[in-house]
Amino acid sequence: MTLSKRANLLALLGILFLALNLRGPFTSLAPVLGQIMDDLALSASSAGFLTALPLLSFALFSPLAAGLPRRLGLYPSLAFALILIASGIVLRSVGIELLLYLGTIFIGAGIATGNVLLPVVVKVSFPARISVVTSLYIFTMGIGSTLSSSIMVPLTGIEFAFLSGWQLALLFNLVFPIAALFIWLPKLRNKKQSTTANASDGSPTPMKSLLKCPVAWQVTLGIGLNSFTFYAFAGWLPKMLNDLHFSEVDAGYIYGFLQFSTMIPGLLLLPILSKSNSQRAIITLCAGSVFVALIGLITLPDYAVFWVGMFGLANCSTFIIALSFVGLRTSNPGQAAALSGLSQSIGYALAATGPTLVGYFYTLTSGWTIPLLIIAIVAGFCVAFCNLAARDTKIFQNEPVQSQRNG
Structure with missing residues (x-):
C-alpha cells in the first residue's frame, strides 16, 4: 500500500470512528430511562428535560x-x-442526579463539536468525495446508535465492581470515544499533517457575514427543517400509533423500524452520489417523499408501516445530501466550519421545538391530523430550500460555479 493510500485509509477510519460517537451516547439513554427514573426518583418532567437536553446542547454549542x-x-x-x-459518559454513569444532567451537557457539547467539525475534516481529507464520505459516516452513526441502543437493556443485568444496572450500561458507551482517540491522538503528533489542515482553513468567516448570505440560509434551512420533521415525527410516533389503534408492541416494532430505516440511505446513496455531478434531482425527490409519507399516514393510516419506512428512508437521505452541501457550497475549511456551525445550531434549535409544538396541537385538537399536517407543511418548505441549496453555487458568490465532479 502506498503512503498516500495508507494516509487516506487512516483518515477515513478516523472519520468513521468519530462518527460512531455522534449518536449512540444520545440515543442509548431512552432504553434505560425508566430505570433511571425509578432509581433517582425523577419526575416525568425532569426525565423529559433530560431527553431534550442534548438537542438544546447541540443548538447552544454548535456555533x-x-x-x-x-x-x-x-x-x-x-x-x-x-x-x-x-x-x-463517565459523569452520567455515576448515579447522582446533578452529574446525570452535567454529563449529558458534556456529551451534548462533544457531539455538537464533532457534528460541526466532521464535515470540515471530510472537506480537508476528501475534497473530491464529499458526498460519498458523508454517506459513509452517516451510515456509521446509525451503526453506533443501533448498537448502543440495542445492548443497553441486556447490560443492565450485569454487575461489575460497584456498578450495575443502568450505570454499567451507559458506561459501556465509553468504548467508542476511547477507540476513536487511539486513531486521532497520533495525528496530533504529526505536525506536518496538522499544519496542512490548519493552513487550509482560509481567512476567518464572520458569522455576521454568513447570516447575510442567501446560499448559507438555503443550506441552513434545508438541514434545519429536515431535522424539525424528524424529531417532531419520531418523538410522538409511538403515541401516534397507539391512538391509531396499533398495540404497544406493534407500535414499538414500527418505531424500531423507523430507526432501522434511517441506516439504509447511507448505503443506498453511495453508488448514486459517486456517479452524479448534481444532487438537485435526488434531494428534491427525497425531500418530497417525506411530504408524501406524512400525507399518506393521514389519509391511509392502516398502511402505517409503509409510510413510516418511507419517511425514515426519505428523511435520512435528505439529511445526508443536505449535510454534504456544507462542504460543497464552501470554498475552504474555514467557511465549511462556519456554515456547519450555523446550520447545525439553527437546525437543532428548530428540532428542539418540534415535539413541543406537535404536542401542543395534539392537546388542542385531540387528534393527529393537524399535527401531521403541520409537519407536512414544514416538509414542503424543506423541499423548496433543499432545491435551492442544491444549485452549484458557492457562498459569497453570486454566479453559479462551473460544475465539478464532487462525488
Missing part, C-alpha cells in the same frame, strides 16, 4: 464549535470533542 479549530487546530479540536464525550 462555538465552529471557532475551535482557529484556537486549538482542527485535529486537537476533534480530540477535545471525544474527551468531552468520554467525560460526559
